[in-house]
Amino acid sequence: MVSQIEFVLKERNRGFHLITDEIISKLPSLPSTGILHLFIKHTSAGLTINENTDPEVRFDLENIFNHVVQEGEPYYTHIYEGEDDMPSHAKSIIAGMNLSIPITNGKLNLGIWQGIYLCEFRNRGGNRKMVATILS
Amino acid sequence: MVSQIEFVLKERNRGFHLITDEIISKLPSLPSTGILHLFIKHTSAGLTINENTDPEVRFDLENIFNHVVQEGEPYYTHIYEGEDDMPSHAKSIIAGMNLSIPITNGKLNLGIWQGIYLCEFRNRGGNRKMVATILS
Amino acid sequence: MVSQIEFVLKERNRGFHLITDEIISKLPSLPSTGILHLFIKHTSAGLTINENTDPEVRFDLENIFNHVVQEGEPYYTHIYEGEDDMPSHAKSIIAGMNLSIPITNGKLNLGIWQGIYLCEFRNRGGNRKMVATILS
Secondary structure (H helix, E strand, O other): OEEEEEEEEOOOOOEEEEOHHHHHHHOOOOOOEEEEEEEEOOOOEEEEEEEOOOHHHHHHHHHHHHHHOOOOOOOOOOOOOOOOHHHHHHHHHHHOOEEEEEEEOOEEOOOOOEEEEEEEOOOOOOOEEEEEEEEO | OEEEEEEEEOOOOOEEEEOHHHHHHHOOOOOOEEEEEEEEOOOOEEEEEEEOOOHHHHHHHHHHHHHHOOOOOOOOOOOOOOOOHHHHHHHHHHHOOEEEEEEEOOEEOOOOOEEEEEEEOOOOOOOEEEEEEEEO | OEEEEEEEEOOOOOEEEEOHHHHHHHOOOOOOEEEEEEEEOOOOEEEEEEEOOOHHHHHHHHHHHHHHOOOOOOOOOOOOOOOOHHHHHHHHHHHOOEEEEEEEOOEEOOOOOEEEEEEEOOOOOOOEEEEEEEEO
16 A cells, blocks of 8 residues: 655755654555655655754754864865855755655654654755655 | 564664674564564664674674764763763664565575674663564 | 665765666666665765755865865874775765655656765775665
8 A cells, every 4th residue: 555645845945954743744544554755755854763852952963063074174065056056955865855764653663762854955945845655 | 465574683882783694583483574673672773684694793883884974972861871872872873773685586685795784882772672563 | 565676886986976867767766755775885975965956066065075075184193095985984974975866756856956976085985885765
């Protein structure tokens, strides 16, 4: 069995954002056992899972990713869309744009500290289009 | 068809660990064709695939990840769980916490040099909870 | 329902390569709704999604990955297969070797700027073996 929906995440500031509740609110009722596949239809944002409690983790992740892929490197050639653009492409690859989560007993089977993150790597990323596919 | 099991990986030292055989030993008999989805229910560890032979690869990967995301950066704010904590969150995102592997002729269809890795990014990560879901 | 094929991507130069059309040409007709899972059976290459238009993005990504994981680090111990070898293992983990894409209305549901990338991290990687699994 497969079901699928598309939806839009409203624009957010650059940074890592906890979106577990927003994702769950978009989904139809889940099967007893299966997989939720999430996909973001963009090349300058990411989807991942990390700590769901302390906002300092998300703050530090933004800084760590800015450190790993820095803006304004002299060797960048794709620079006409702003200093945040080329780093955002690399960060999207590093964080990933697709994510699969087990469904168990009709719920997402996340660890107690895990939450779903939208990684917004652009200064002004706009709305972000998503596809959720449920396999069971 | 979907089947699913949960199990625990025993505590390991910080580093990259080859766990292919341990994973296979936990699984029920596999379908002829399908996908094995593995998920680690933690925010400071990762699951990935890499070289299954030379232990030096795993040794160097630990050092490379420590180089990419260094401990003790002055800009970290999430520091009360130890110097290894915030880097481990970032490394978990970089390595990934979910992994899907094709099943072919009733076996994991890995390349001849590929093995499944547990990436333990904490100094003392403890047991790690896993979910394996088989889609066919 | 699950279907699966294996195929080979011809040798490419080191770098990031847009392979969307080549992948689609290998696939059987797609179901109306489902997931395409792609897997590369190697530990020194990657599969990901990024910008499908400007070749400068792919050029810069090669340089960014070379910056994140540099060749010739004095702490490398796995060095007997060339200076590009150990970095290629780490880059494969960072980019990922497995990728799932939603299928909608019988087509890959990529964003308008998204294309599938082969990340060739070796100087001479040779042919690359792939497994494509379609779940519906």
